[in-house]
Amino acid sequence: GNSVTQMEGPVTLSEEAFLTINCTYTATGYPSLFWYVQYPGEGLQLLLKATKADDKGSNKGFEATYRKETTSFHLEKGSVQVSDSAVYFCALSDREYGGSQGNLIFGKGTKLSVKP
Amino acid sequence: EPEVTQTPSHQVTQMGQEVILRCVPISNHLYFYWYRQILGQKVEFLVSFYNNEISEKSEIFDDQFSVERPDGSNFTLKIRSTKLEDSAMYFCASSEVGNSNTEAFFGQGTRLTVV
Numbered sequence: 465g466n467s468v469t470q471m472e473g474p475v476t477l478s479e480e481a482f483l484t485i486n487c488t489y490t491a492t493g494y495p496s497l498f499w500y501v502q503y504p505g506e507g508l509q510l511l512l513k514a515t516k517a518d519d520k521g522s523n524k525g526f527e528a529t530y531r532k533e534t535t536s537f538h539l540e541k542g543s544v545q546v547s548d549s550a551v552y553f554c555a556l557s558d559r560e561y562g563g564s565q566g567n568l569i570f571g572k573g574t575k576l577s578v579k580p
Numbered sequence: 581e582p583e584v585t586q587t588p589s590h591q592v593t594q595m596g597q598e599v600i601l602r603c604v605p606i607s608n609h610l611y612f613y614w615y616r617q618i619l620g621q622k623v624e625f626l627v628s629f630y631n632n633e634i635s636e637k638s639e640i641f642d643d644q645f646s647v648e649r650p651d652g653s654n655f656t657l658k659i660r661s662t663k664l665e666d667s668a669m670y671f672c673a674s675s676e677v678g679n680s681n682t683e684a685f686f687g688q689g690t691r692l693t694v695v
Contacts, residue, residue, distance in 0.1 A: 500686075507584065508623075508671060508686035553623060567625030567636060568615070568684065
C-alpha cells in the first residue's frame, strides 16, 4: 500500500544552517505530496505542496521538489531560524488530482530544533 | 483567520468509558476528517465525512468509533468503551472541497489518555 518514510529526528541545527529533511514515498498512480508543520502548541499547518512530477513547492524559504524517479520529496531551507523550530510532516494524498480527497498518508514527523 | 478548533485539549478517561472529542470546522468547509497520532508513530487517517455521512474510513475506524455533525457547526468523534491503546493525539481537519489539491486545515488536536 501507499506509505511515506521520513528521516528520524530530532534534528538540531544552529541558526543560519542548511536544512534537509528527507522524505520518500511509495504509491500507485500519481499522488499529491505535502509538507505540514506543527509549531509548539498549534495544529498541523500546510507548509507547501506539489501535485505532479518535477513540481517545486515553496513557502517561507522552504522548498521541496516532487521527484518521481527517486520517489522523493525532500524538504530544504538554505538558512534556518529559531522560529522554524517545529515538527515537520511529509504526507501524500492517495487520490489523483481532481478526484476526491480520500485520506492523507503521513510520515512519522521530524522534530527540528534551531539554536541561536 | 478562520481556524479549526478542538476541545478539550487534553482528556483523561478510564478504560471502558466513552469519550466524545469535539471539533468546530471552518464555517464554509464541507469536508471533515479525523486523524490520530499514537505517541512516536505516524499520523493516521481515521475517517472523512461529507454531506452528513461517512465518505471514507480506514480499517482503524471500527464499530468502536462513530462520528456525527449534531448541530451544523460541531463535528464529533465518539469512542465507545475506550482501550489503553486508544491513547493518542486526535486531530480534526476540514476542507472546502474534497479533491487532493485542496488544503485541509487542522485543529490543534486533543490528547486522549486512557488509564
